[in-house]
Amino acid sequence: MVFGRSKRKAGDSGAIVDFWTWWPTVRADVEAAISSGDWATLTPQVSRRVEAIHPDLEWEFYRGTTAKHALVVSAAGVAELRPVAARWGALAPPADATWEYHTARQADPAVLEHTIGIGEGVQLDLAQLHFAFTRAEDSPEIAVVAYHPGFRMLGEDARRSVTFLALDWLLGEDGVEEWIGEISWETEPPDGAARPNELAAAVEALREEFGTPQWILLRGDSPEGPVIVAVQRPLRPVRWPRFDTHVAITLPYRHRTEAGLPEAESLAALRDFEDNALTPASGADGILLAHETGAGARILHYYVDADSPAADDLAEAAGWWKDGRARVERHFDPALERIGHFR
Structure with missing residues (x-):
């Protein structure tokens, strides 16, 4: 087992492309080092390449599960790093008989x-x-x-x-x-x-x-009246490693009960807008993880990939809501902290 931790503070997404351009030039040398145990030259090289992606990623050469060897570049449990590791893994070459690539340490x-x-x-x-x-x-x-x-x-x-x-x-x-x-x-x-x-x-x-995320309903009370929450569980960030940006979309509705919950007409409009406007706007680069309804408004909690246009597309789609003025907020939140209280 050979591993390292990058230390300096640097890097951008272009370094991921550079890593995978460099990897074929050194792959045979790594295989030779695994056999000989001579890592004096290679360890600093690998560390520099991983550091260029992000300073706190960890890397490791290990025994493969289906291939002979595995290269792991891991977030080491740090939520902020998981999307970076996921983007590294997304550009990895296909596994073959000699090498496989992982963004987390595998069970052994x-x-x-x-x-x-x-x-x-x-x-x-x-x-x-x-x-x-x-x-x-x-x-x-x-x-x-x-x-x-x-x-x-x-x-x-x-x-x-x-x-x-x-x-x-x-x-x-x-x-x-x-x-x-x-x-x-x-x-x-x-x-x-x-x-x-x-x-x-x-x-x-x-x-x-x-194994398949389930939607559950939670009920609570606020100073403005009852609140109904629908949320996916298990609500664990590792399930959606690329989705590091929280996009909260607040949709006011006109037709509501005395308690502030939507009546049938507004409820149907909210469901239709979610299914046919917002969720298609997030596409493959985002997901709806929760929504909360009460006091005349529904807040939909989407999480998206910051390197994609999904956040902008959601904001544009929200502008088409006709029951009032939609509000859109976005925050970097790879740990799902803004909806963690729904767990």
């Missing part, structure tokens, strides 16, 4: 059968690692507590690193981001501590239940 549970060195002189047999895990009723995520008897010999940072690395090896980086909620670790065996394969099975069951 076999690593958990080995011993790893942590710090100076501490060896952890990962076969002794256990996880206790719980899930609230109807929740699309699992809370995890990691335990290893060797945690007693480690500081807090090292325990955290081992826990997150182990979860990545067990579930893959995206699997952790998508299905795991609160993560903690203990120096004493927690109740319900189980082997890693049991956690993997629980995540697989969750994936089968929520």
Whole structure:
């Protein structure tokens, strides 16, 4: 395994094109270095190329899942970097027998059968690692507590690193981001501590239940009256890695109940406008993740790719709303923080 983290603050999207232009010129050298272990020249080269894309991306050469080798350029769980890694991956060449390309570390549970060195002189047999895990009723995520008897010999940072690395090896980086909620670790065996394969099975069951995003309805109250929210769940940014910009479109409506909710005529108009004007405007470069209705207005929460025209197209389409003056706001929000309270 060879990996690195870019450090300086620089880069633009043109660097992605430059990376993939450069890659064929060095690919054979990388294959030779994997065999020989001589990375003295190549590691700085790869780091410079990745740094040019974004200073905080991480890169890694690893054993492939279907190809012989894999090149991973990862956001390392940082929401702001996920769209950058996704754009890098979108321009990758097709996988072949020798190379495959990923924007997140892939699962490799076999690593958990080995011993790893942590710090100076501490060896952890990962076969002794256990996880206790719980899930609230109807929740699309699992809370995890990691335990290893060797945690007693480690500081807090090292325990955290081992826990997150182990979860990545067990579930893959995206699997952790998508299905795991609160993560903690203990120096004493927690109740319900189980082997890693049991956690993997629980995540697989969750994936089968929520693999296709589901719309749910939430109801609440505001000072102006009742509010009804429709939202996709699981609401996890990793599901939509390119969509880093929040476009909130507020549509006032005329025909409403005393409580401020839309009557049949306005409700039909809102649905038609969403289906036939707004969503087509976002196209393949955006998605509607939630809308909230109350007090005489509906706010539709679209997320789009900032490198596409989708935000401008949505703003133009919103101008055709006839029931009042539409308002459009946009913000950089790769972590879905502006609708996180709907989770």
